[in-house]
Amino acid sequence: MSEPLKIPKATAKRLPLYYRFLQNLYRSGKQRVSSAELSEAVKVDSATIRRDFSYFGALGKKGYGYNVHYLLSFFRKTLNQDELTKVALIGVGNLGTALLKYNFTKNNNTKIVYAFDNNVEKIGKTVGDIPVFGMDQLEKKLKEDEIEVAILTVPATVAQMITDRLVKTNVKGIVNFTPARLTVPSTVSVHHIDLAVELQSFVYFINHYSDDEPIV
Ligand code: ATP
The missing domain is CATH 1.10.10.10 (Winged helix-like DNA-binding domain superfamily/Winged helix DNA-binding domain)
Structure with a gap:
């Protein structure tokens, strides 16, 4: 920015x-x-x-x-709204597919331009108009297009291994939807969105805090 x-x-x-x-x-x-x-x-x-x-x-x-x-x-x-921020998504499972089909550009200037997966049945297809590439193309595509943000929707077990590859590209930010805690160099930021944990803590809050205190 x-x-x-x-x-x-x-x-x-x-x-x-x-x-x-x-x-x-x-x-x-x-x-x-x-x-x-x-x-x-x-x-x-x-x-x-x-x-x-x-x-x-x-x-x-x-x-x-x-x-x-x-x-x-x-x-x-x-908010850098004059510039389109291109995003890559890795892991075209249930959550990844939902995100690919969701039209982010309606309200802001970020756009998922590529998806990656290691499942041969998914590679070469398009999901929500976004092409799915094999993992062997990851570094090449990300560097080519200077992608700075990646979304991780892979199984937790492979999240760190993929992160280690991402940090060697131009990626500066990772949105981590997996439950895995990621280790990254200080030049890369991670935004962790663990939907299961958020839901659980929200339920705890609504059960334990009075109505007059806002839930933040
Ligand atoms: P599905 O119903 O398609 O299996 P899911 O969300 O239940 O999706 P997960 O096991 O969480 O399945 O995997 C999410 C996606 O990550 C899948 O599309 C899977 O092929 C992909 N994936 C798994 N391992 C890797 C990997 N090492 N590299 C890239 N993608 C991977």
Whole structure:
């Protein structure tokens, strides 16, 4: 990313949420929005929204709110929305197939361009218009297209072995859907999404915390 601005991670995580809502507002011709309106729409309290926006130098005026166009162009730049980020997916099983069929580009500028698998029955086919290549093509394809993000939907047992191959390419980020904990060099980031664990901890939270405390 060319944007030099360093914003807190928690704020950065909320940006796509704000961005999506502001896009809808802009399309409907709205020119300004108050933090209360934003708060209601994205379900983030307005004090947090005001603090988040203060990091971008967007200071809402009392009784006026925020300028939708200004915020939108700021977010587009910060979220790299002008550039398409190409993503590769490894493991075309049930979860991998669902992700390939899901149209990510509808709301943001990331696109899965290749899939890889070691099952000969899957290689050479397309899933959701995305071609599936054999694992022998992995390094070549990723380097050729300078792919920086990979999604792992393989069995946990092979996740580290494949990660070791990915870190030798241009890949800077791995979205790990397997339960395996991955070891990577400091130049590579891992975002771990373990759906089973998340569901389990969510059930724990809804059973153990009172209604007035938000679940984050
Ligand atoms: P399916 O129903 O297609 O078997 P699944 O999600 O139940 O899918 P998994 O065993 O989790 O099956 O495997 C996910 C995908 O990862 C499968 O398509 C499988 O062929 C692929 N896979 C397994 N081992 C490797 C590997 N070493 N390299 C690349 N892909 C692999």
